Amino acid sequence: MRYNKREVADLLPLTPAVFHILLTLCDGGKHGYAIMREVESRSAGGVRIGPGTLYRSIQKMLDDGLVEETEARPHTENDDERRRYYEMTDFGRAVAAAEAKRLAEIVREAQAKKLLPKLRST
Amino acid sequence: MPRWIRISNWIYRLLQGAYPAEFREIYGDEMSRAFAEGCEESRRLGITKLVRFFATVLSDWSRTAPQEHFDQLRQDFRYSFAALARSKVFALAAIISLSLGIGVSSTLFTTAGTLLTRPLPVSDPQKVVMFRSSDGHDIPYPDYVLYRDTNRTFTGLTGFFPTPVSFGQGEKSEIVAAELVTGNYFDVLGVRAALGRTFLPEEDRTAGTHPVVVISDMLWRQQLGSDPQVIGRSVTLNGRPFRVVGVMPPAFTGSAYLLKVQLWSPVAMSGTLNWGGGQLEQLQLMVLGRLKPNIPIEKAAADVNRLQVLISRDHPERPQTLSTLSLFRPAGVFLTRERRRIENVTIVLMAVVGLILVIACSNVGSLLLARASSRHQELAVRVAVGASRLRLIRQLLTESLVLSGGGAIGGLLMTAWLTRVLTTYNVPIPGPYAPFAEFTVNWRSVAFASILSLITGLLFGMAPAWRSSRVDIAIALKIGTPASGSTYQRLRLRNALIVTQVALSFVLLAASGLFVRSLLFARQTDPGFETRNIVLASVNLGFQGYTVPQGREFYRQIKERLRALPGVRAVSTGRPLPLSGSDGRATFVVDGSGSEQPVTVAATGADVDYFDTLQIPILRGRGFAATDTRNAPRVVVISESMERKLFPGMSAIGQRLRTTSAQPQALEIIGIAKDVDFGALGEDPQPRIYDTFEQSYAPTQSLVVATSSDPNTIRELVSREVHMLNRNLPVEAKTMQEYLEFSLWPARIGAIVLGSTGVLAVFLACVGIYGVAAYSVGQRTREFGTRIALGARSIDVVRLVVGDGMLLALIGLGLGMGAAIVILPPIANLLYGTNPMDPMTFLTVPVLLLIVVFLANYLPARRATAVDPVIALRFE
Numbered sequence: 001m002r003y004n005k006r007e008v009a010d011l012l013p014l015t016p017a018v019f020h021i022l023l024t025l026c027d028g029g030k031h032g033y034a035i036m037r038e039v040e041s042r043s044a045g046g047v048r049i050g051p052g053t054l055y056r057s058i059q060k061m062l063d064d065g066l067v068e069e070t071e072a073r074p075h076t077e078n079d080d081e082r083r084r085y086y087e088m089t090d091f092g093r094a095v096a097a098a099e100a101k102r103l104a105e106i107v108r109e110a111q112a113k114k115l116l117p118k119l120r121s122t
Numbered sequence: 123m124p125r126w127i128r129i130s131n132w133i134y135r136l137l138q139g140a141y142p143a144e145f146r147e148i149y150g151d152e153m154s155r156a157f158a159e160g161c162e163e164s165r166r167l168g169i170t171k172l173v174r175f176f177a178t179v180l181s182d183w184s185r186t187a188p189q190e191h192f193d194q195l196r197q198d199f200r201y202s203f204a205a206l207a208r209s210k211v212f213a214l215a216a217i218i219s220l221s222l223g224i225g226v227s228s229t230l231f232t233t234a235g236t237l238l239t240r241p242l243p244v245s246d247p248q249k250v251v252m253f254r255s256s257d258g259h260d261i262p263y264p265d266y267v268l269y270r271d272t273n274r275t276f277t278g279l280t281g282f283f284p285t286p287v288s289f290g291q292g293e294k295s296e297i298v299a300a301e302l303v304t305g306n307y308f309d310v311l312g313v314r315a316a317l318g319r320t321f322l323p324e325e326d327r328t329a330g331t332h333p334v335v336v337i338s339d340m341l342w343r344q345q346l347g348s349d350p351q352v353i354g355r356s357v358t359l360n361g362r363p364f365r366v367v368g369v370m371p372p373a374f375t376g377s378a379y380l381l382k383v384q385l386w387s388p389v390a391m392s393g394t395l396n397w398g399g400g401q402l403e404q405l406q407l408m409v410l411g412r413l414k415p416n417i418p419i420e421k422a423a424a425d426v427n428r429l430q431v432l433i434s435r436d437h438p439e440r441p442q443t444l445s446t447l448s449l450f451r452p453a454g455v456f457l458t459r460e461r462r463r464i465e466n467v468t469i470v471l472m473a474v475v476g477l478i479l480v481i482a483c484s485n486v487g488s489l490l491l492a493r494a495s496s497r498h499q500e501l502a503v504r505v506a507v508g509a510s511r512l513r514l515i516r517q518l519l520t521e522s523l524v525l526s527g528g529g530a531i532g533g534l535l536m537t538a539w540l541t542r543v544l545t546t547y548n549v550p551i552p553g554p555y556a557p558f559a560e561f562t563v564n565w566r567s568v569a570f571a572s573i574l575s576l577i578t579g580l581l582f583g584m585a586p587a588w589r590s591s592r593v594d595i596a597i598a599l600k601i602g603t604p605a606s607g608s609t610y611q612r613l614r615l616r617n618a619l620i621v622t623q624v625a626l627s628f629v630l631l632a633a634s635g636l637f638v639r640s641l642l643f644a645r646q647t648d649p650g651f652e653t654r655n656i657v658l659a660s661v662n663l664g665f666q667g668y669t670v671p672q673g674r675e676f677y678r679q680i681k682e683r684l685r686a687l688p689g690v691r692a693v694s695t696g697r698p699l700p701l702s703g704s705d706g707r708a709t710f711v712v713d714g715s716g717s718e719q720p721v722t723v724a725a726t727g728a729d730v731d732y733f734d735t736l737q738i739p740i741l742r743g744r745g746f747a748a749t750d751t752r753n754a755p756r757v758v759v760i761s762e763s764m765e766r767k768l769f770p771g772m773s774a775i776g777q778r779l780r781t782t783s784a785q786p787q788a789l790e791i792i793g794i795a796k797d798v799d800f801g802a803l804g805e806d807p808q809p810r811i812y813d814t815f816e817q818s819y820a821p822t823q824s825l826v827v828a829t830s831s832d833p834n835t836i837r838e839l840v841s842r843e844v845h846m847l848n849r850n851l852p853v854e855a856k857t858m859q860e861y862l863e864f865s866l867w868p869a870r871i872g873a874i875v876l877g878s879t880g881v882l883a884v885f886l887a888c889v890g891i892y893g894v895a896a897y898s899v900g901q902r903t904r905e906f907g908t909r910i911a912l913g914a915r916s917i918d919v920v921r922l923v924v925g926d927g928m929l930l931a932l933i934g935l936g937l938g939m940g941a942a943i944v945i946l947p948p949i950a951n952l953l954y955g956t957n958p959m960d961p962m963t964f965l966t967v968p969v970l971l972l973i974v975v976f977l978a979n980y981l982p983a984r985r986a987t988a989v990d991p992v993i994a995l996r997f998e
Binding site for chain 1: 141145152153160163181182183185186189190
């Protein structure tokens with residue numbers, strides 16, 4: 001689905017927390033704590049999101065239409081019914097992609113200035 | 123689950139209280155769950171992980187809780203601005219109303235604060251106290267020395283007294299305000315000269331030996347051309363050379379705050395400046411002291427009173443005094459008389475300004491209420507999508523705070539402008555004692571305006587917010603009109619606000635009407651003497667060291683010269699000047715009355731042609747004649763009211779009075795003069811006694827010149843003639859009209875201030891009533907459409923709307939009159955010959971107000987009826 005470029009660009013740049021959460025949700029819906037844990041493990045402990053930051057970000061992402069609550073629940077046995085799951089919307093994906101592209105361009109810039117070694121494409 | 127995890131979960135629940143309620147409601151459980159799981163997992167991974175987890179959560183909490191509040195606030199403000207931008211006329215009307223209300227309040231606060239609380243322009247002013255004697259007298263110099271040398275509670279005591287001094291030579295000489303001060307004056311006050319130095323201790327020890335002067339920054343700039351080489355330069359004070367030793371910084375204007383003191387000289391030079399006999403012992407000083415560290419003012423007062431007892435015990439030769447001494451912190455206008463007057467005026471103005479503010483607030487309140495009815499649906503929609511009532515109230519209050527914030531900014535701008543106008547305004551007091559004060563908007567004004575706007579914002583916002591937030595979604599959304607019960611309440615509140623506005627406007631308008639009438643009356647008042655073609659010029663030979671025979675000769679010569687001028691009808695001298703604000707006093711005993719009770723009346727010194735020059739009729743007997751010389755029996759003329767008072771039912775001619783001085787003198791009454799208003803225009807006739815220049819010489823006299831043509835052309839000639847005789851004599855010639863202006867000044871200021879507040883009040887009421895009428899008409903467009911469609915004529919609809927408004931106005935007028943009858947009589951003594959229940963005022967003001975209210979209702983009603991009924995009904 002194509003989105004109005006203006007609409008997407010208005011949300012950029014994303015805060016680190018929002019971008020991390022979107023990255024986490026790329027693989028499917030998750031609940032709050034799962035997001036917190038994955039963000040931390042993906043960044044090898046470099047980025048830690050507390051509950052306040054997490055739910056403030058989620059609130060904003062819900063408002064902006066980047067994520068939505070989902071009824072679909074993974075088949076885990078001891079899942080709490082009251083627990084809320086969030087998944088990325090298509091618009092959220094488009095915004096995350098735009099942000100990734102923006103960051104990639106910055107990285108390319110840094111490489112051109114010899115701040116970073118060129119990565120070999122694999 | 124281990125116990126400590128349960129405890130930490132519980133603590134985290136508590137911490138969540140810091141988040142806004144709405145956020146907590148939606149995400150609180152989720153956050154707790156995430157926290158508990160994080161705890162559990164970190165515990166399994168080891169103590170380091172657990173500590174790190176807690177640290178993350180705590181720092182996250184301390185950051186995000188305030189952020190969330192801030193976000194909500196920002197959102198409220200964004201909504202508010204958007205909502206206000208949608209109704210610009212409403213926002214503008216409200217902000218202008220509040221700006222005016224807050225503006226006048228904070229202007230009064232700033233000016234009164236400056237006049238009443240500004241500290242002395244000295245270092246650490248909190249430590250400086252002033253002596254006050256219960257009988258109002260100053261402290262004799264020898265007592266001052268004893269207090270200075272034997273007290274235990276002051277680091278220093280200094281004495282001073284203000285006096286006029288003539289500065290400069292020739293025609294450029296002018297009278298300036300000076301302070302004669304003890305040598306330690308500047309040291310005790312802790313102020314240093316900007317250029318040169320202040321006084322040395324030896325400069326005030328021996329009388330007349332150190333003619334030195336410290337000058338003000340203003341005098342240095344205006345009279346000495348900012349000469350950088352001024353130190354050591356010689357200047358002329360009262361005709362004697364003085365050496366300039368220092369120039370003070372601009373901020374230091376002396377210790378009598380309302381006076382612009384231009385120079386300071388040691389008290390030891392008082393003789394040289396022709397002040398008293400030149401003996402320090404005979405001087406009376408105002409005394410300022412600087413408290414030692416940690417000495418409270420009460421302790422210093424006890425110390426001073428202990429010394430006072432010692433002085434009367436050890437020096438029985440001193441005149442004994444029954445007065446007691448007290449100490450006070452001089453601030454603002456500390457001369458008691460001016461202070462009391464300014465305090466009284468401030469109280470009256472505070473009441474006036476308070477009324478304006480109440481009008482402004484009720485104005486905005488009624489506008490908000492009117493607007494609330496049109497927003498009912500908008501609010502209902504917000505409730506339907508989940509906004510809590512608290513959130514709605516907060517939102518509505520934010521809106522009123524945005525309005526009042528705008529009002530605060532507007533008000534401060536107005537204050538900045540008004541204080542500038544007031545600073546540059548010169549009080550037309552003749553002589554060097556023109557009061558001055560520099561008013562500037564300071565942090566206190568800003569704080570005051572902010573607090574005021576906060577209070578007013580909450581005040582006028584609370585009731586409408588409470589009312590409007592009570593939304594019944596079903597009804598509101600279904601038929602698009604407010605629920606009928608709340609409409610009724612809202613109408614009641616709105617009507618009460620309109621009635622209040624009309625009532626208060628009436629009080630203010632009536633008060634201003636009275637002052638305008640009083641000013642008109644004063645202008646037409648005949649003071650009983652000639653005021654049109656008169657030039658007055660004050661001369662003080664005392665400053666110039668004239669002996670009595672020299673002085674008499676001077677006055678003889680100047681009168682002769684002035685009489686020779688073309689266009690001069692008559693010349694005389696007298697003192698003090700009529701209507702100058704000061705008056706003489708004479709005390710005597712009536713001979714042969716059997717009573718030794720002394721009588722004190724107003725006194726005027728008059729030369730031979732005085733009554734003729736000022737055209738004051740002598741009713742019986744005769745005025746003064748050339749034969750009433752020094753060696754002839756002493757004679758006086760008295761006013762008719764004095765005759766009535768002291769000699770009821772009989773003629774006073776030929777009666778004798780006796781002075782109460784050490785060597786009593788007999789005075790024969792030779793004439794009765796018609797009563798005149800010498801003290802103030804329109805005053806009650808004052809018993810007054812006139813004595814002759816020849817028999818009671820004084821070095822200070824006013825030359826009174828009656829002209830047969832325009833006095834303004836003669837004015838310059840009078841000064842010139844004086845300078846022909848003595849080019850160093852300062853002289854200020856003015857026409858009697860100029861003095862009249864001064865005398866009318868209080869009446870004029872009263873009329874201007876109250877007149878402008880009255881107009882302001884009516885303007886505000888107008889905006890409020892118009893706004894409310896416009897909104898309610900807007901609300902009823904459909905109803906009117908229906909009526910017209912059913913055959914009603916436009917005029918019926920207009921009558922309906924205007925009738926409602928006029929009824930409220932009439933109730934308001936009734937209440938306002940009741941209030942005026944209670945409030946206005948106390949201001950009667952500020953009015954000239956005007957009854958506070960002046961029927962003229964009480965008739966015109968209601969008519970004026972009714973016209974205004976009529977227009978404010980008629981215009982919107984007219985517009986409503988112009989609507990096509992088809993369009994109006996389409997709303998259904």
